[in-house]
């Protein structure tokens with residue numbers, strides 16, 4: 167491979183960034199390690215997951231999958247009983263100091279992932295709906311990333327259940343060929359959503375998160391949420407971003423097809439096509455990610471202080 171001096175420069179930045187986080191040997195008191203010599207080192211793969219989590223948050227905003235609301239998470243690569251997601255902040259504004267390590271068991275905050283001086287109750291308030299993530303990670307051990315968004319394009323299909331959302335194109339196999347299942351809080355028993363509880367459609371506890379996780383079907387990686395948005399599961403954080411973006415595109419394409427006179431049952435990919443395009447899509451994620459990471463770098467609004475402007479790594483979480 168031909169390596170230009172420019173690439174050496176970027177590699178140097180990445181390397182020194184990792185050194186800083188892994189060894190904690192900088193003399194910046196703001197780093198938050200009262201005792202850097204004894205600070206637990208952050209595994210390199212956790213740093214890389216953090217880099218991808220920030221890029222994911224920024225890219226999802228750039229691509230208008232999320233707005234001020236919505237959140238994405240990644241299972242902790244060093245401990246599958248935990249996951250990383252930001253505390254309650256708009257995804258576009260996420261930095262390393264917004265990333266929290268949470269328990270899969272109960273969505274309780276362990277501490278800031280990249281600041282060992284902020285632990286437990288000192289962690290700023292998390293998203294009320296972090297149970298979407300904890301319960302999906304709990305139910306599906308193979309799932310390594312989760313996205314929740316209010317993407318407007320998918321809402322007609324969450325609300326008009328007579329028209330199931332199906333995969334319309336080769337970039338959206340995550341939708342599946344049988345119709346994305348719809349989660350409707352009105353169908354929940356009193357034991358999950360009592361009359362006395364808020365009926366604001368939010369997934370505010372383990373019971374609601376569990377009911378949502380149980381709505382996934384084998385043929386789809388997304389659950390549409392009536393009057394609310396969607397939840398997407400994936401095998402990596404880059405894939406959950408790719409899926410989220412193309413689920414949004416898929417909904418637009420299907421709605422346009424309906425306007426042209428198509429309808430129910432909706433025409434889309436068949437099972438064989440879904441299976442095969444899902445295999446191919448995995449090989450396309452990296453190319454899309456490189457472009458999207460460059461776009462958020464140039465946009466001026468987003469700060470990935472873990473990656474510091476260096477090119478994203480070829481493989482990700």
Ligand SMILES: *[C@@H]1O[C@H](CO)[C@@H](O)[C@H](O)[C@H]1NC(C)=O
Nearest residue numbers: 195196197198263281283284
């Ligand atoms: C870590 O958290 C402490 C306490 O909030 C803060 O003073 C410090 O600036 C943080 N460290 C970094 C690197 O932001």
Ligand SMILES: *[C@@H]1O[C@H](CO)[C@@H](O)[C@H](O)[C@H]1NC(C)=O
Nearest residue numbers: 209210211212242243244245
């Ligand atoms: C990440 O690092 C931890 C600690 O070194 C290791 O146990 C784990 O297997 C690594 N995970 C991945 C996905 O490489």
Ligand SMILES: *[C@@H]1O[C@H](CO)[C@@H](O)[C@H](O)[C@H]1NC(C)=O
Nearest residue numbers: 244245246247248269270276
């Ligand atoms: C993994 O996370 C669980 C839950 O926080 C914790 O009890 C356990 O000690 C962790 N394991 C390691 C190896 O850090």
Ligand SMILES: *[C@@H]1O[C@H](CO)[C@@H](O)[C@H](O)[C@H]1NC(C)=O
Nearest residue numbers: 247269270271272273274275
């Ligand atoms: C949450 O789960 C963790 C890991 O199982 C456990 O150690 C902790 O006590 C639980 N916290 C609460 C508040 O239930």
Ligand SMILES: *[C@H]1O[C@H](CO)[C@@H](O)[C@H](O)[C@H]1NC(C)=O
Nearest residue numbers: 305306380381382383384385
């Ligand atoms: C789908 O099938 C697999 C194995 O057959 C199972 O483990 C999984 O939980 C099923 N359900 C969903 C919703 O993915």
